[in-house]
Amino acid sequence: MKKFIEDLRQELKKRHMASNTIEDIIKDHEEMIAAAKEEGMSEAEIIKKFGDPKKLAEELASDMTESDLDTDFDEEKEEEPASHDDFILYQSYVPEEDFVKFLFNLVSDDMTVKVSDDESIKVYYKKIKNISKYEIDFKHQELTIKAPKYVGFVFNLSRGDGAFLVEIPKRLTISNYKQSSVNADITLNDQNVKIFDLNSTNGDITVARCKLGQTKWNTVNGDVNISESTIDEVIATHVSGDLEIKDTVILHDLKLNTVSGDVKVENSVCNHLDISTVSGDVHGKEFYPRSVELRSVSGDIRIKNHENKPIEIIRKKSLSGTIVIEHD
Amino acid sequence: MNAQFKKGILELCVLSVLAEDDTYGYQIINKLSEFIDVSENSIYPILRRLTQENYFQTYLEESNEGAPRKYYSITEKGFLYYLQLREEWDSFIGGVYQIINQGGKKNEEIYRRLKTRIEKKTHGE
Numbered sequence: 001m002k003k004f005i006e007d008l009r010q011e012l013k014k015r016h017m018a019s020n021t022i023e024d025i026i027k028d029h030e031e032m033i034a035a036a037k038e039e040g041m042s043e044a045e046i047i048k049k050f051g052d053p054k055k056l057a058e059e060l061a062s063d064m065t066e067s068d069l070d071t072d073f074d075e076e077k078e079e080e081p082a083s084h085d086d087f088i089l090y091q092s093y094v095p096e097e098d099f100v101k102f103l104f105n106l107v108s109d110d111m112t113v114k115v116s117d118d119e120s121i122k123v124y125y126k127k128i129k130n131i132s133k134y135e136i137d138f139k140h141q142e143l144t145i146k147a148p149k150y151v152g153f154v155f156n157l158s159r160g161d162g163a164f165l166v167e168i169p170k171r172l173t174i175s176n177y178k179q180s181s182v183n184a185d186i187t188l189n190d191q192n193v194k195i196f197d198l199n200s201t202n203g204d205i206t207v208a209r210c211k212l213g214q215t216k217w218n219t220v221n222g223d224v225n226i227s228e229s230t231i232d233e234v235i236a237t238h239v240s241g242d243l244e245i246k247d248t249v250i251l252h253d254l255k256l257n258t259v260s261g262d263v264k265v266e267n268s269v270c271n272h273l274d275i276s277t278v279s280g281d282v283h284g285k286e287f288y289p290r291s292v293e294l295r296s297v298s299g300d301i302r303i304k305n306h307e308n309k310p311i312e313i314i315r316k317k318s319l320s321g322t323i324v325i326e327h328d
Numbered sequence: 329m330n331a332q333f334k335k336g337i338l339e340l341c342v343l344s345v346l347a348e349d350d351t352y353g354y355q356i357i358n359k360l361s362e363f364i365d366v367s368e369n370s371i372y373p374i375l376r377r378l379t380q381e382n383y384f385q386t387y388l389e390e391s392n393e394g395a396p397r398k399y400y401s402i403t404e405k406g407f408l409y410y411l412q413l414r415e416e417w418d419s420f421i422g423g424v425y426q427i428i429n430q431g432g433k434k435n436e437e438i439y440r441r442l443k444t445r446i447e448k449k450t451h452g453e
Contacts, residue, residue: 025376028353031397032368035354038393049357051367059373065380221332240332260336279416297423298416319419 001033001046004053011057021068025060087124087165090131093138094120099175100168101142108183109147109162110203113174115190116167128162141175185222204241234270238280254289272314275301277321296321304328335374338366340417342374343402343410346384352397375400383409 005026012022029050036046050056100121104111109128116122121143125131133148145164168174173192180199187206198205198217205217205224212231217224220239226248233252236243238261245254245263250270256263258280265287273289275282277299284303291312294301301323303311308327316323338360345351345359357371378384383406388396402410431438 028372028376028398031352031395032354032357032372034394035352035391035397038391039354039358049361049367051369053369056369056372059369060376063373063377063380259332278420297420319423320415 001043004033004047004050005029008053008057011054012060015057015061015064017061017064018068021064086126087163088126090123090125090136091138092120092122093143095141095169095172097141098171099141099173101176102166102174102178103142103144103146103176104164104179104181105146106164106179106181106184107147108181109164110185110187111145111179111181112163112165112187113177113189113191114165114167115170117170118167119169121169121172122167124165124167126163126165128164273301275299281321292323294318294321294323300324302326335370336413337417338370339374339378340410340413342371342378343383343406343413346400346402347407347410350399350401352389352399356400378406382406 008029009022009026012025017025033046033050036049041049102113109125121138123136123143123145128134130148135144135146135148137144143166168191173194176195176197177188177191177193178195178197179186181203182201184200184203185206186198186200186203188208188210190209192211193215194213196212196215196217198219200217200219200222202221203219204222205219207224207226207229209227210229212229213233215231215234216236218237219241222241224236224238224241224243226244227246228248230249231251234250234254234256236256238256238258240260241258242261243256243258243263245265245268247266248268250268252270253272253274254270255274257276259278261277261280263275263280263282265282265284267286269288271290273282273292275293276295278297280296280299282294282299282301282303284301284305286305287303288305288307288309289311291314292301293313293315294317295315296318298319299321301321303325305325305327311325313323341360341364342356345356351359353372353375356375357366357368360366360371375384379386379400382403384400385403386398386400389399390396431441
């Protein structure tokens with residue numbers, strides 16, 4: 001069982017855990033293994049019962065708080081050049097029209113889209129080792145960035161820290177933004193997007209100061225954060241990721257399907273709010289939908305507003321969830 | 329099974345074991361694996377996280393056979409959380425059973441009815 005303990009220690013170190021946290025976890029495991037041996041379990045049985053130390057480390061790392069992380073590691077990191085300078089220019093493209101389309105298929109590289117005063121579209125990247133294997137192209141006003149496809153099932157889902165940065169001229173509208181990715185975070189600032197379509201598993205989605213048309217996203221664990229934006233319509237699916245909307249106008253419907261993800265809306269309006277959830281709650285503050293619809297097992301809708309604008313409850317179908325609208 | 333879903337269920341299982349009695353790490357795993365197929369690497373992170381969130385406390389107690397063992401003990405906060413999860417689970421699984429048992433519980437019966445339905449359709453054409 002020494003190997004299990006050693007492997008576990010290595011995997012925890014890899015994830016930059018503080019040494020006292022690692023020792024704590026190792027101690028617990030030495031104790032549990034000793035208890036298993038005392039019950040007469042064989043090495044092989046114990047190995048089977050304890051499972052893969054890598055998976056264990058991954059799971060533990062995803063629950064870590066700041067005090068569990070190795071702060072020395074952050075200091076080392078600061079010696080590297082500042083974050084924006086890390087980016088290397090891959091290619092500039094000159095757009096011929098006043099719109100652009102994005103098609104991104106990524107695995108774990110983060111994507112940030114920003115405006116610039118420049119007249120060309122610029123693609124930057126950082127910490128991506130095999131950039132030559134990526135398919136990056138600009139044709140017929142469409143920018144494509146595709147991560148290399150892996151043959152078979154050798155899919156490394158561990159979170160890399162590679163990233164792309166795309167800068168586009170202010171005057172451009174994004175007529176279509178389509179991205180699918182697994183672990184990538186997506187950040188979109190100051191953009192005008194007509195059709196916005198995202199599919200993400202774990203990555204977070206952050207949208208600030210944007211004008212979005214038809215907006216659709218599916219995410220499993222990722223959180224979505226929208227602020228200071230105007231959106232025509234939102235159709236979204238979450239599993240456990242949370243949604244936060246702040247200072248945003250949604251002209252038509254906000255339709256969300258979630259299992260346990262919570263929703264927080266502040267200082268925003270929408271026409272119709274349609275929520276299907278198992279246990280996720282909706283908390284609104286200064287949130288003025290014209291009408292609401294709730295289907296849930298235990299999820300609630302709670303809205304607290306200053307102004308007493310009418311909010312029509314069109315339908316409520318819930319086992320134990322309630323809709324509470326309060327004014328102060 | 330969906331990983332997130334399984335995690336939530338395992339969390340409820342761990343809470344249920346500790347709602348009964350203070351228990352040490354390995355024993356918790358044993359109690360669960362008596363009934364379901366789990367390994368340590370999915371249980372220990374739950375124990376650790378719920379301890380950090382003050383749902384559990386730990387203390388050391390000497391064992392007969394060797395080194396002292398870390399016992400996990402549910403707190404009041406943890407017990408309230410357990411009750412809440414338990415209620416959510418009961419109402420959810422209750423609903424699920426209502427849905428899947430609508431046509432009866434026996435597979436043979438369901439199959440027989442499906443068969444007659446298919447036969448009717450093919451004769452009708």
